Amino acid sequence: MTELAEGLVKRGHTVRVVTGMPNYPQREIYQGYRGKLYLKEIINDVEVQRCYVWIKPKPNLLDRLLLEVSFVFTSFVHALNAKCPDVILLTSPPLPVSIPAAVLGWIKGAPVILNLQDILPEAAVHVELLKNQLLIHLFTALEKFAYRSTTKISVIADGFAQNLLSKGVPAQKIVQIPNWVDINFIRPLPKENEFRCVHQLCGKFVVMYSGNIALTQGLETVIKAATQLLQFPEIAFVIVGEQKALKELQDYHDNCPEYSENPQATNVKLLPFQPRETIPQMYAAADVGLVLQKHNVISFNMPSKIQILLASGRAIVASVPASGTAARAIKESGGGIVIPPEDPDALAATILELYHDPHRLKLLGDNGRQCALEKYNFEQALNLYEELFTTVQKP
Numbered sequence: 001m002t003e004l005a006e007g008l009v010k011r012g013h014t015v016r017v018v019t020g021m022p023n024y025p026q027r028e029i030y031q032g033y034r035g036k037l038y039l040k041e042i043i044n045d046v047e048v049q050r051c052y053v054w055i056k057p058k059p060n061l062l063d064r065l066l067l068e069v070s071f072v073f074t075s076f077v078h079a080l081n082a083k084c085p086d087v088i089l090l091t092s093p094p095l096p097v098s099i100p101a102a103v104l105g106w107i108k109g110a111p112v113i114l115n116l117q118d119i120l121p122e123a124a125v126h127v128e129l130l131k132n133q134l135l136i137h138l139f140t141a142l143e144k145f146a147y148r149s150t151t152k153i154s155v156i157a158d159g160f161a162q163n164l165l166s167k168g169v170p171a172q173k174i175v176q177i178p179n180w181v182d183i184n185f186i187r188p189l190p191k192e193n194e195f196r197c198v199h200q201l202c203g204k205f206v207v208m209y210s211g212n213i214a215l216t217q218g219l220e221t222v223i224k225a226a227t228q229l230l231q232f233p234e235i236a237f238v239i240v241g242e243q244k245a246l247k248e249l250q251d252y253h254d255n256c257p258e259y260s261e262n263p264q265a266t267n268v269k270l271l272p273f274q275p276r277e278t279i280p281q282m283y284a285a286a287d288v289g290l291v292l293q294k295h296n297v298i299s300f301n302m303p304s305k306i307q308i309l310l311a312s313g314r315a316i317v318a319s320v321p322a323s324g325t326a327a328r329a330i331k332e333s334g335g336g337i338v339i340p341p342e343d344p345d346a347l348a349a350t351i352l353e354l355y356h357d358p359h360r361l362k363l364l365g366d367n368g369r370q371c372a373l374e375k376y377n378f379e380q381a382l383n384l385y386e387e388l389f390t391t392v393q394k395p
Contacts (some may be wrong), residue, residue: 008052017047019050023326027056037051046244057244067094070260075097087113088104092118092382094120102146116164121136156178156179183376209241219241236268239271286314290319291306294342315354316333317340335367
């Protein structure tokens, strides 16, 4: 959304963003923003209006609900206190913010576009984050309200569109605009680079996962696969993620018999999120990029790392459901191999095959880069959003 806002401003549009105080990934409001109810700043010519949100480092269900509810109220006050917009773009999750967006659209007489990055509450139910039946019914009703009250719904994958059609959303209300990648920033670079040197990876065959470590992924599969390849010291597994999640993964790693009985015989590196300027080198340092989902993640989640890996020109191994949106995107790209989810045996075997087949490895990477250039170009996505905004505006 940051790139979209800044890209639209560069094309001459006025963009105002209403959002919470910055807190990701530590789930703690950053220094300089604490103790404030509202704050306005200009970032790269985008007006950003920040508001207080309830946030806890280790949230329970009540904390998660309070986060959603607090943003519903504080964001509405901020959004209301401004001139009438031509278009309101709402991203989900979070889902409850569809309420103030709908009210604001009614008051200001502005069309509302819902941009779906995940389908809730379906995703939360499938990964068993949401189990309370009353809350499930409440969020299901909220989902229906969001679809009914918005002018258009933009989805990031065809599986999302099918999901909405099955729920009775009219086809003419749905517009598919894939998430994009900055193909000039993320691009094929030399494999042996500073990132490899800093992390003692020079000369290794690097298998990398970078991104969210959450209930939909199941990173334990990577650790289990790594234990099967200890006899190949040239193969190194690198997992990059949020530090608190890495601590739990480290504990899982340390309790695997293959590692606990011989702590020196590890082929796994756990690294914190890297500074933005080092990200192109980080992806270039990989031989294989991983995409992981659990078996029950099908048509309500589309990892944005797919576009990034394709743009980096590195082969993808995707341990994802064969009928899901991620599997379809990777198969169509020609840039990766899809294997069954939560299957460490298949993951280890596929990595070993690619380790022994550099020609196929390069072919997958080249195919992926070409797909990113043709399908996930940022300028192309900007064109589609501009067309969508023009379509919904009143004459």
